[in-house]
Amino acid sequence: MLTLTPAAAGKVKELLVEEGRADIALRVAVQPGGCSGLRYAMYLDDQVTEKDASEEQHGVRIVIDKLSVPYLSQATVDFIDSLEQTGFTI
Template sequence: MSDTMTAPTGTEPATHGVKLSDVAADKVRSLLEQEGRDDLRLRVAVQPGGCSGLIYQLYFDERLLDGDATADFGGVEVVVDQMSVPYLDGASIDFEDTIQKQGFTIDNPNASGSCACGDSFH
C-alpha cells in the first residue's frame, strides 16, 4: 500500500536538472519583492531563434502548465516546460553584477556552440 501512496499520480510536476545559484536566487527574490508578488515563479525555456538556432527565455510566470517540471531553490520556484527540459538538463543559472555586465547568465553543458552575444546556442 505504501507504494501506491508514493507513486506519481500524473498531476504532480516532475523535477528538472536546472540549477539556480544562491546569488541568482537572491536576485529573483529581490525582483519578486519589488513586484509585490508572491505567486510568481521563474520560468526558463528554450525557443527557436537567435543567430545560433535556439534562444533562452527567462521570465516570471504565474501559470503552471501540464508537463512543467519544477524545482525549489530556497523559496524560489524554477519552472521548465516539458519541451525545454532536455536542452536545459544540467544548466546553471547565475547572476553577474560587474562593471562590464549585469544580468542572469546560463552555463549550459548541452550547448555545442553559441553566438558572440551569448544569448543563443545550438
C-alpha cells in the same frame, strides 16, 4: 533540472518583492532563434501547468516546459553584477 546559483536566487527574490507577489515562479525556456537556432528565455510567470517541470531551489520556484527540459538539464542560471556586465546568465 537546471541549477540556480545563490546569487541568481537572491536577485529573483528581489524581483518578486518588487512585484509584490509570492505566487510567481521563475520560468526558464528554450525558444527558436539565435545563432545556434535556439535562444534562452527567462521571466516571472504565474501560469504553471501539469505539463511543466517544477522545482524549488534557494527558496525560488523554477518551472520549465517539458520540451525545454532536455536543453536545460545541465544549465546553470547565475546573476552577475560587475563593471563589465550586470544581469542573468545561463
